[in-house]
Amino acid sequence: MSPWMQHLLTLILFTPLVGGVILGFLPDRPKVQRWAALVVSLIPLALTLVLWANFDFLKAGEFQFRIRLPWYDAIGAAYHVGVDGLSLVMVLLTTLLVPLAVLASFSIQERVRAYMMLFLILETGMLGVFLALDLLLFFVFWEVGLVPMFFLILQWGSPKGEREVWPGFKLQARTYAAMKFMVYTMAGSLGLLLALQMLGLVTGTFDYLQVLERWPALTGAYLPNIPWRIPLETAKTLAFWAFVIAFALKVPVWPFHTWLPDAHTEAPTAGSMILAGVLLKLGAYGFLRFVLPLYPEQAQSYAPALAFLAAMAALLGALAAWGQWDFKRLVAYSSINHMGFVVLAVAAAAKAAGTEHAVQALNGAVLQMFNHGLTAAGMFFLVGVLYDRAHTRNLKDFGGLFSVVPLYGGVLMFTAMASLGLPGLNNFVSEFLIVRGAWPVLPLFTAISLGGLLFTGAYILKGIKYALFSPLVEKWARLPDMTVREVLVIAPLMVLMLVLGIWPLTLLDVIHRSMVALVALVAG
């Protein structure tokens, strides 16, 4: 391998960060910054395509393009990155969505430079999570992503709205949302932080591959190396829940989800796209990459509990979405609903470790992650397009837009149908796979989740009906249709939604191979 290829992952990972820094030295004119950011964000995409082309799909279950460089050797952590099928798909999703989100942010007018810099830093953070093969490095990137997102919401979120946090103390809604997002996620990470330290001390390393060998294989009455006199099983269970809570917060799973509607609603359009498109996947990725392989036994015994939470997320998320009149909030709740399925699949796979069902459910889960990335990003973008024009998101204010903006109407219909799970479009495939895999393992919870699916239809149709089809409200009669730039943002997403709905096999193949490996690992 040429040195370039050898360091391909590093290049993908740090190009956005370096680009962001370079942006800081470019003139602070919106136009320059926008285009520069777009160009920078396209580089990782191109590199990811190179990666894709050079990836050995037959060995999708192994980590490829691995690089291990000394980093924090004093405590046994290294810069260790690599991709397997799972990471590859997630990296692709990220590098794909970021340029689109940047393009969608061209409408941002204030402090463009800072915005774009944060956005690019965010991309590095997200990519790092998917690429890291070292627990400490993983944690670094896991947290790094928070900061830019926090500021994106705080500074560029929707300027309207107030929240009364407690009687007499009012906050701007976006401030409240940003704070809530940050504090929730940080609090969730505390357990993860502690658990990682415990793992690091017990196994003597932070290297994922080594931890993977040593941690599940631990025997004895107590944890070695640390003076914690509680039974090994209890310690493992505590660590398991620490991991689960951290990831569940991010996914988010009911009842840890309350930050999400606020954050998604208040974030700027592109921020919501990335939040829903990629950030939520970090949690799901954590389940797949860490929870299942590291805690197969605990996962198995607590699978019903997890499935319960997932089913509640799917059901209650849909119900809550149905009850919303704020279009963006509706879409936000839909994310909870959709991600609930992913966690359901994880629970099923944990329960049925080693079986064909597990593979099937996980295939569905990963595909769902990718698909939801596409559709949620699309939906948020479309809500943003509407908001840019109408400056309101209240569904009651709208009506009859289809006739005014037919192009927009068509696109929205298409995307909404994809989100709904219309056969022939992408979400159908993944949700089908999940249900297929989970049904024999956890019939009750799958049934509840399917109830959620019912309401998915309800809320999607509600949104579409009120926005597009009710009687025309006079003041929107002159609403302009989508611009070329906006079409350019949504078009790639739509193409993918269609392609993955009809011919998901290319992607599924990668996913399948890596999930087979994962399931084998979990089964021991």
Added chain:
Amino acid sequence: MSLPLSDLQALLPELALLVLMGLVMLLDLLWHPRRKLGVWTALGLVAVLVLSLALAQPSGSQAVWGGILRHDGYSFVFRMLFLVGALVTALLAMDVPHLGDKGAFYLLLLTSTLGMMLMAMANNLIMVFLAVETASIPLYVMAGFYPKDRASAEAGFKYMLFGALASAVLVYGMTLLYGLAGATDFAGVVAGLQQATWPVWMTVAVLLLVLAGFAFKVAAVPFHFWAPDVYTGAPTPIAAYLSTASKAAGFAVLVRFLLAALPGSTLPWWGAFLAAMAAATMTVGNFLALAQRNLKRLLAYSSIAHAGYILIGVVAASHLGVTAAVFYLVVYLLTNLVAFGVVVALESAGGTSEIRSLAGLYKRSPLLALFLMTAFLSLAGVPPFSGFVAKVWVFTAAVEAGLIWLAIVGVLNAIVGLYYYLIVLKMAYVYDAPEEEMHRPVRVPRVQAAALGVLSVLIVVMGLVFAPWFAWGEWAARTLMGG
């Protein structure tokens, strides 16, 4: 009685001082040089110093004048110290009206210095008493040098009364001691006491009388009452001299008496007594100093407190202890002279000795403020000023001697001390004087400025390079204690 040549050499400083006294008297009578007399006196003292350092350095411990005096490293160091003290006092006083222009003042100063030098050398109870009186009587006069000023007159009178009482107690104690031991020379006293056939409390009681006499000289609690009033009332340069040279002389004779005239077996008795006295002196001095508003009064209480620190070194009664005490005295003399020098300068610029009148000093005379800072921080025991090392040595000596409680009392007292020294500094550096005064600089005559400057530099230098000075102290200790 004929004086052998070696005795002449040993007494060279004293003889030279006598010659200087004669010259000063002549100068005053013939030319009336007024304030310049101070310069001449100072120059003369420099000459005495140089001459002594060059020609009169002792080798070993030499009995002089039939053994009533000892010419050893110990006495030599102290004598040089007194000369320096007198020198600086003369310079400080020369511009003080009704003081610096009077020849009598300089004569009294030199006489007192002579007495102190003899105190440091005295090796015989009778000589001790003679020397103490030679040193003290001129001081009484000097303290009351402004007869028209009620405060000064009161100071002189008070000092004399207390001093006379203390002398009486001292001489009474000495008589009894002679009665017990049957000798007046120190070696004889030791020998006499060692063969004691009487109960030990009798020795102790007698000792206490003698110690009380000395405690008065060094202003140790509970014999300190005279100090604040006398310092405040006396002309400031005299107060400076009283608080430095006179105190050092008291210590000089005290330490020699304790270590050379008393058998080691009495150490536990006077050790305990002096330890208690040291603790009380430090504590009382420091806590009373906290409440003072007048700089001279504050310095008086601080000088009481410092007597306490020095007593720590004495109580340790070890090689290191004596070294530390001598070192401390040297440092303290230089430092306190600077502190009083600042007061003198302030007063001659029309200010009072109230702490309040320091306000705005940083602007009115940055140099004087700097001197003040040097002196007070040194007194507080803060490096790089030499007061720090001096304190460290006495505490070290205490710890070495196992007197850890005393060291702890000492360091806690150092904290109290730091508090009030800093308050004074704050006044000089933080507060502004009323507008019209702020723009009126305080002018320090060049001679005083130079003297204070040299002393300040010495304070810093001794704080940084202390080995040579420590060696002096060690020399003193060695010649006194042997070994």
Added chain:
Amino acid sequence: MSPLTILIFLPMVVGGVFLIIPRMKDQTVKVLALLTGLVAFLLSGWIYLNYDLAQGGYQFVQKSPWLPALGISYHVGVDGMSAPLVLLTGIVIFTGVLISWNMPRIREFFGLLFILATGVFGVFASLDLFTLFFFYEIAVFPMYLLIVIWGWKKTREYAGMKLTLYLFVGSVLALVGALAMVFQAKAQLGYLTFDLLELEKVAFPVAFQKLWFPVVFFGFAVLGGIFPVHNWSPDGHVAAPTAVSMFHAGVLMKLGAFAALRLGIMMMPEGAKFHLPWIILLTLVNVVYGAFIASVQQDFKYVIGFSSVSHMGLVLMGFATLNYYGFLGAGIQMFSHGVMTALFFAVVGMVYDRAHTRHIPSLGGFIKKLPWAAVAFIIGGLTSMGMPGFSGFIAEFPIFMGVWKYEPWIAIVAVISIVVTASYILRVAWRVFFGELREEFQDVPGLLVYDKVALAVLCAFLIGIGWFPKIMTPWVHVGTEYVLQLLK
């Protein structure tokens, strides 16, 4: 002459010159001060970089007899633990000069500040008990004067005195303990020595260590801000002028922690093992309680002041674990917190100079006027909450690991401080820098270029270590190994 000696005495010489020459022009003073600061910064950096990691131990050693009669020598040198701290001092003095460009009475200000710097450099480099105390006490009086002369009018006299007395009390008690060690060593060795390297080798009797360890450790830990004798520190931080707060929280508190390690733990390991189990509980109070108290402050500077209490608690907690991770983390935390808190106080000063208030609810929107300060504050804030990518994470992570290794429950409780810290830092950042800029602040001037350089230098270290721990960990690692070897 060791370059270390030059580094130690250079500031004092320049400071002394400033104090002695009253007629020096302000402009001359500034240029000279800047040059001195820069030289100190570069020289400390040079020493740091030229420390030979492979060789380890003490380097740049100079040992000159000072008072041979008592076995005292001027003995300085740096090891892996102190090299970063020397560098830290260099950084803080340089940036401190930069941000003090428009101080009144600037000649005296820099004069005293530089004398303070000498004291600090000296303590970090001391290899002799006497040398250490000498430099330690040198730091006392400039600190006092700097606070009472240039501090915040409302509290400066109270806070300055409080701080000075606390520090003095601690250090003089420690001095008695140190002297006790010296004479105990004399009884065992047969000669008097103040040399730390020799004293380290003396195995003091266990009973002796149990008696004296708390005295020495606490004497210095006072300056490290240990609970319950921490409350001089927020008051002092708040009252001090900006550059002094930087010095104070940035370097002086490290002085206490470092000396507590050097004279307490390294000299009397048995005493440490005996007493640290309860001391670690005090540090736990520091960490958690400090964070909670910080979160309810209304004064911008008090928030930072109490956050220092919390963070220094982590340093002492790291020491108290007596294991590799704890020492490693604490060593890095000392540097990281030093730079971070210097940055904080610099920013607070910049805001206060313009707004003339530090009441958090009265501020707002300053990012529009002081974007550099805002970004710097955010970077500092992220470091403070242990956000990965900044040096705070690199430091705190091993500390928590060390605590895990010592007693997991303490780690689990202590970690709460992270989320509390996050909440108050975010609150402050948001209330001060975001939101609406009030009418009266519309015309405040921007930052000077000196201010920006200072902020950039400080931020560079926080981020640099955050991403490349290698630029600091090997040093601390070497230092830690040395400490551990003594503990065996």
